[in-house]
Amino acid sequence: MEKRPFGQTGAQFPLLSFGAQRIVDEHNCTEEQAIQIVNRAIDEGITYFDTAPSYSKGQSEERLGKALALHNRRDEVWIATKTNDRTRDGSLRLLEDSLKRLQTDHVEEWRLHNIMKMEELDQCLAKGGALEALLEAKEQGMIKHISISGHTNPQVQLEAIDRFPFDSALVALSAADHLVYSFAHEFLPKANEKGIAVIGMKVMALGKLAPWYEKALRYTLSLPISTAIVGMESMEQLEQNLAIAKNFKPMTDLEQLDFLKEIMHLANPDVLKWKSTDWVSGEWYER
Template structure:
């Protein structure tokens, strides 16, 4: 896989943004950078940088961030970590559609760090957001630019935000454009109605939630749109059903926990860790091109990279498919 651009309907390497890298893990996995933006708990700058550096050492070349992650902190830390790295050797994805604001709700200076973000799907908001991201990342271009979670106003996003994304792609400021949402139905609308290259689905292409298979994946295949899977642990229950029993950032239901425990027991019978199977499961579906896995520490990076090469028998996959 390699970084690529092009409009919906292109074929081969130009269909969507492929993940750059010469190793198997570099081809299939990207580092989700929400955790280094203080997701759940604060993280020191140096620790965040060390996590990204470890990902680079282990062959990860695709990095997914957003202004929303730490109100700019994730982008700034990622930019610091990749400074000096050959820009053509990495694929950077970030997002637009939210404005970084300070504690009083006022927009921060372009490229600044704030305390929160608010929705802004206007053309001016899109352009300003990208300008701020480029400054924080310390780069002159973005390989993949997603519209960030516009499920609350799909019609408005199609009317104002998508044309701005297309303009940026046409100008060469970004190579590919997409949309990232945690719900399949609104994301499928963008696949059908917008000239996107790739979409990111969070939490709906997992071992316990496969709703992306109902509409999104078939539509993506028909329209030649690539799919990136994120949220593969459903906020924690598929990483550690007992220690992190969360689903979509809320306490998981008893049924969800029991299902995850059943999957965990099935994996254990074959000597496989549940999160390793959960991270690789989406890659068994077309047209999923890559999986984004969040990590807060170098040890967490090592774990998911090591899991990418663990042998998973067909018999286990068949059992996991049955749920």
């Protein structure tokens, strides 16, 4: 697979990375299957793994940790996990629990998870906010890089990277996201200009782009990003993603335009729930 630089960190990753949210009971993936999928992914060159303590109440982290420990593969991978707490103290408690579940003494990357509103960003960056936890954890060697993620309003992440030198940003970059509150249009150019690694997510738009699977993955991989995480709950899904990534050819402008015309009807709050006021309201987020 093609490898790309990860911002200014000095790391490089294959263009396809592993979203570990789905290797859980909730998605009909057993622990045995999760261990097999993770190790198969590493065998095929995938080294970037994204998880969070909120994914199935820690089961995602726990299974990723078991998969790596069982085959002694911790040193082969880069782990990114998150805090959805907006305070210093709460975030540090989350990190302590994450490290236990992941069976490691550090993670390569720790993110402020899903910062939707300016008020949340302000809280994280204020005295006693979550950013203090990230800075302390880095100083103590528990994390190596500081990150932020966002699904909803690219203006929030633009403000964030103006106020703090984040190493990376995980943002919604599906083809459907292209059509409203577009991180591809609004956020990606500025992040690239600043040398911030950008990780694409929501590639299949919570399954809504599944009928256009190859096109959807090619669209996101064609963007000027460092890598894209894709959730994988079965070996079949992993192999499908690997096949597309190994044979990847960037979309031409005309291909992209034709694809966007095909899926334009999906640009509504019922589909793009993460760009709604509360993910279920059926109303667009108001900036």
